[in-house]
Amino acid sequence: MSDVEVSPFPEGLWSQPAVDPSAIAELEGVEPVKSIRTPARLDYTYTAGISQSRFLRGMAEGKLLGERCRKCGKVYVPSRGACPVDGIPTEEIVELPSVGTVTSFCVVNVEFTGRGIDIPYASALVVPDGADLAVFGLIQEIPHDQVRMGMRVEAKWKDEADWETSFENIEYWRPNGEPDADYESYKEHI
Amino acid sequence: MSESDVLSAPLVVEYPFTRTVGPVQSAFFTGLREGVLVGVRMVDGGVMCPPVEYDPLTSEPLTELVPVGAAGEVTTWAWVDEPRADNPLSTPFAWALVRLDGADTAMLHAVDAGSADAMSTGMRVQVRWADEREGAITDIACFEPEGGDR
Amino acid sequence: MRDVAIVGTAQSVHARRIDDRNEVEMLMPVLQELKDGLGVTQADLDFTCSGSTDYLAGQGFSFVGTLDGVGPYPPISESHVEADGAWALYEAWVKIQTGAADTALVYSYGKSSPGDLPRVLSRQLDPYYYGPLWPDSISMAALQARALLDSGKATERDLAEIAVRSRASAKDNPFATISGDFDVDEILAEDHVVSPLRKHDCPPVSDGAVAIVLAADDRARELTDTPAWIRGLDHRIDVHAIGLRDLTDSPSTRLAAGAAGVNDGAIDVAELHAPFTAQEVILREAIGLGDDIDVNPSGGALAANTMMAAGLVRIVEVANRISAGTAGRGVAHATAGHCLQQNLVCVLGAEP
Numbered sequence: 001m002s003d004v005e006v007s008p009f010p011e012g013l014w015s016q017p018a019v020d021p022s023a024i025a026e027l028e029g030v031e032p033v034k035s036i037r038t039p040a041r042l043d044y045t046y047t048a049g050i051s052q053s054r055f056l057r058g059m060a061e062g063k064l065l066g067e068r069c070r071k072c073g074k075v076y077v078p079s080r081g082a083c084p085v086d087g088i089p090t091e092e093i094v095e096l097p098s099v100g101t102v103t104s105f106c107v108v109n110v111e112f113t114g115r116g117i118d119i120p121y122a123s124a125l126v127v128p129d130g131a132d133l134a135v136f137g138l139i140q141e142i143p144h145d146q147v148r149m150g151m152r153v154e155a156k157w158k159d160e161a162d163w164e165t166s167f168e169n170i171e172y173w174r175p176n177g178e179p180d181a182d183y184e185s186y187k188e189h190i
Numbered sequence: 191m192s193e194s195d196v197l198s199a200p201l202v203v204e205y206p207f208t209r210t211v212g213p214v215q216s217a218f219f220t221g222l223r224e225g226v227l228v229g230v231r232m233v234d235g236g237v238m239c240p241p242v243e244y245d246p247l248t249s250e251p252l253t254e255l256v257p258v259g260a261a262g263e264v265t266t267w268a269w270v271d272e273p274r275a276d277n278p279l280s281t282p283f284a285w286a287l288v289r290l291d292g293a294d295t296a297m298l299h300a301v302d303a304g305s306a307d308a309m310s311t312g313m314r315v316q317v318r319w320a321d322e323r324e325g326a327i328t329d330i331a332c333f334e335p336e337g338g339d340r
Numbered sequence: 341m342r343d344v345a346i347v348g349t350a351q352s353v354h355a356r357r358i359d360d361r362n363e364v365e366m367l368m369p370v371l372q373e374l375k376d377g378l379g380v381t382q383a384d385l386d387f388t389c390s391g392s393t394d395y396l397a398g399q400g401f402s403f404v405g406t407l408d409g410v411g412p413y414p415p416i417s418e419s420h421v422e423a424d425g426a427w428a429l430y431e432a433w434v435k436i437q438t439g440a441a442d443t444a445l446v447y448s449y450g451k452s453s454p455g456d457l458p459r460v461l462s463r464q465l466d467p468y469y470y471g472p473l474w475p476d477s478i479s480m481a482a483l484q485a486r487a488l489l490d491s492g493k494a495t496e497r498d499l500a501e502i503a504v505r506s507r508a509s510a511k512d513n514p515f516a517t518i519s520g521d522f523d524v525d526e527i528l529a530e531d532h533v534v535s536p537l538r539k540h541d542c543p544p545v546s547d548g549a550v551a552i553v554l555a556a557d558d559r560a561r562e563l564t565d566t567p568a569w570i571r572g573l574d575h576r577i578d579v580h581a582i583g584l585r586d587l588t589d590s591p592s593t594r595l596a597a598g599a600a601g602v603n604d605g606a607i608d609v610a611e612l613h614a615p616f617t618a619q620e621v622i623l624r625e626a627i628g629l630g631d632d633i634d635v636n637p638s639g640g641a642l643a644a645n646t647m648m649a650a651g652l653v654r655i656v657e658v659a660n661r662i663s664a665g666t667a668g669r670g671v672a673h674a675t676a677g678h679c680l681q682q683n684l685v686c687v688l689g690a691e692p
Contacts (some may be wrong), residue, residue: 017211019253026224033219033325038207044454048199049362053197081365087439163596196360201398240469246579268482269535276474296583
C-alpha cells in the first residue's frame with residue numbers, strides 16, 4: 001500500500017489552541033516531553049469458585065468434566081458456575097470423553113509472547129461429545145491449512161506425571177481419524 | 191466435594207502503559223525535567239499547578255503558562271507509618287497537598303518530615319529534586335521542610 | 341415523568357471475605373431470592389443493568405461471567421456500568437422513563453477480598469499527577485479528614501461517635517460486616533492507621549451483592565402492595581483533582597440533593613454512603629439534614645462497605661423501611677471516586 005496523505009483536522013474541529021510558554025525561559029529550545037511511562041501492577045489471590053474447582057480437580061485426574069443444568073439439561077464445559085439460560089448453578093457432574101468436533105477455527109500468523117508454538121498454527125473451538133459448549137484449543141499434528149469445520153479430534157494429554165489442576169493438562173487436539181461430522185450434528189454449537 | 195476444596199491461585203494484573211501528554215502537561219513535565227515548576231492561568235485569573243488543559247469551572251482551553259515557585263505551603267496532610275509499594279518514600283512520610291508559591295491550587299505529593307510531629311497545616315515545604323529526571327511527577331522525589339538539610 | 345418504584349430488594353450478607361465461591365456463585369442466590377420473592381422470572385424483566393468493576397477481583401470481563409447468573413440467554417436487553425449499582429439504577433430508571441421498559445432488574449456486587457483494595461483504588465486517580473505516587477484510598481480519605489478537623493467543623497471525638505453509633509445501629513442489620521458496641525474513649529486511644537484516621541474511621545472491606553427490581557406505574561402496583569416510589573433522582577460530579585477542591589464541602593452532593601428535591605418534604609430516614617467518618621459530617625451539611633434526622637440506621641458503609649454495591653445498598657435500606665411502613669419519606673445517597681468526588685441522591689416515598 002502506498003503512503004496516503006492524511007489531511008489534518010479542519011480548523012475548529014477538535015483543535016487545541018497553542019500554549020504560550022513565553023513566561024518560562026527554561027522551556028525555550030529544549031526537547032518537549034511527549035509521553036510518560038505509567039506501569040501498573042496489581043496482585044490478587046483469585047478464587048476459582050465451586051464449579052471451576054470441580055473442573056480443575058477433574059483435570060488433575062485426567063478427566064474432562066462438564067456440568068449439566070437441572071432445568072434445561074444443557075451440559076457446559078468448563079462450567080463457570082451458572083447456566084446462562086436459567087441463571088441457576090449447574091450441579092450435576094458429567095464426565096465427557098476428550099473427543100469432539102471442530103466447530104470453528106482460525107489460523108494464527110502472529111507471534112504472541114511466550115507461546116513457543118511454530119507459526120502459522122490453528123486454534124479451534126471443539127465441542128466434546130455430549131457437551132453443549134465448545135472448549136478452546138490448539139490443533140496440532142495436521143497442517144494448519146487442512147484444519148476444517150466438522151473435523152473429529154481427540155485431546156492429547158500431557159504425561160500423567162505432569163498433571164496439575166490446570167486446563168493445560170490437555171496440550172492440544174489432533175485428528176482422530178474418524179470421518180468428518182455432519183454439519184447438522186454441530187450447527188447448533190457454532 | 192466440600193466447599194473447602196475450592197482452589198485459589200495468585201493472579202497478577204500488570205500493564206506497561208505509556209501515556210502521551212498534551213501541550214499543557216508537556217510543558218509541566220518538561221519543566222520538571224529542566225528543574226522548574228510550571229502552572230497555567232485559569233479563566234478567573236488564578237494559577238493552577240499542576241496544570242491541566244481545560245478550566246475546571248468553565249471548561250475553556252487554558253494556554254498561558256506561568257512559572258511557579260519550588261516551595262510552598264501545606265494545605266492538608268496525612269501521616270503514613272507504613273508506606274506501601276510504589277509510594278514516593280519507603281520510610282514513614284506525610285501525604286500533603288502543597289500550594290506552591292504563585293499558585294492558587296495545590297499539588298499532591300509526599301513530605302519527608304521525619305515524624306508526624308514535624309507536620310502541620312500551613313507549614314512551608316520545598317521540592318527535593320530526584321537525582322535523575324525524565325519528565326514525570328516523580329522528578330520531584332518528595333517535598334521536605336523548607337530550609338531543612340535532609 | 342413516569343412514576344417508578346422499587347418493588348423488591350435482596351442482598352447477601354456483606355462478609356469480610358467470601359472466598360469459597362466465585363462472583364457468579366456469590367450473586368446467584370441474591371437474584372434467585374429477589375425473583376422468587378416477587379414471583380417473576382427473567383422473562384418478566386424488560387431491562388437489566390448491573391454495576392461492578394473487574395479491578396476488585398482482578399478478573400477481566402468478570403461482569404460478563406456474572407451475567408450468566410441472570411439467565412441472559414435467549415439474549416436479553418442489558419447494560420452495565422463500571423460503577424456502583426446506584427448508577428446502574430439511574431440508567432435503568434432513565435430507560436423506564438423513555439418508555440423502552442416497564443420493569444428492570446438492577447444488581448451490583450463486589451469481591452474485594454482477593455486484592456489489596458486501598459491500592460487497587462489508587463488506579464481511579466489521574467494517571468499523570470496522582471496515580472504514579474500510588475496514594476491509596478485510606479490516605480486520600482485521611483487528607484480530607486485532616487482538612488475537616490482543621491476547619492473546626494468536627495473533632496476527632498465527633499468522628500469516633502459516628503463510628504460507634506454506626507456499628508451499634510448495625511446490630512439490627514443481619515447483613516453487616518461489623519456491628520457491636522464500642523467505646524469512644526477506647527477507640528480514640530488506638531494508634532492511627534493513616535493519621536488522622538484510626539481503624540474505626542475507616543470502612544470494613546466487604547464482599548457481597550445486592551439486587552432490586554424497578555417497575556413503573558401500575559406494573560409496580562401489580563408486583564407489590566408496598567412499592568417504594570422514587571420521588572427524585574440526580575447525580576453530579578466535582579472536579580477530580582483534590583488539589584482543586586475544598587475537601588470540607590461537597591458541592592456535587594448539594595446540587596444533586598437540590599435537584600432530587602430532598603427538602604421538598606419531611607425526611608424520616610437518611611442513608612448516606614460515607615465510608616469514612618469525616619464524610620458523614622460533610623454529607624449531612626451538603627444535603628441539609630438536621631441533627632434530628634436518623635442517619636444510617638443500617639449502620640451505613642462503616643458497618644458494611646461492599647465496593648460497587650454499598651451505594652445501591654443505601655437506596656435499598658431506605659426503600660425497605662418505606663415498604664415496611666416505618667418511614668414515609670427518605671433520602672439515600674451514593675458516592676464514587678476518592679473524597680466524595682461523584683454523588684448521587686435518591687429521594688423515596690410511600691406515595692408516587
